[in-house]
Amino acid sequence: MINGVRLKVCGLTSLVDAEAADAIGADALGFIFYPKSPRGITLTQFAAMKDRLPPRKKVAVCVEPSAPELAALVGLGFDHYQIHFGTETPFPIMAGWSHLTGRNRLWLAPKLPPEQDVKPDWLPLADTFLLDTFHADKFGGTGETGDWAKFKRHRDTHPGKTWILSGGLKPDNVAAAVSATGAKFLDVNSGVELSPGVKDPARLKALVLALHHATKQDNPSYSA
């Protein structure tokens, strides 16, 4: 936690990168189980490093998992399950996800087109929502910033939920993102990489320094 702002470092593919995220004080470590992602790992790869990972919250990131796929992830004992999904996903499927993980462990990450908001029906299914940048052909990892005003509007409208800001965050825009949205939970991924799937310790440090500076109590553009 950095001055009241939590940070997840996502797309970790190795112990070395998990340790780099731990070293900068990340609250949560994200692992992507999506074969189409350049940061994707398999359950076997995760299981091989699981016992040596730093003692931070572990988040399994997946895309529209089937019940058996999600059950396999739950079997590995993650703290949270971040599910990216299209907005036409049938409600009973989403309710099944919530039932399998428990709503306190579920992070719903809808692929929201510009004109669409989080549907009221979804709210009881999860305590936490992650808003990532919309991209017609991708579910995440776009490296592009999203609609910060939309994020702020959701956060203001539903203060009982945890809202995670995601999409294209990097050392040079994290201060502006926090200032524009008031986000208390950030998710970083490609903006702190050397190449897809390989984290850059220098960019991780720069991001944390920028976040420290942006959230200092005496910074006039920040309201805690």
Ligand SMILES: O=C(O)c1ccccc1N[C@@H]1O[C@H](COP(=O)(O)O)[C@@H](O)[C@H]1O
């Ligand atoms: O990174 C991916 O390849 C990915 C693929 C499918 C679903 C989620 C994915 N990553 C998530 O995308 C966001 C934002 O990434 P970025 O900062 O824009 O690179 C992050 O939450 C990852 O969990």
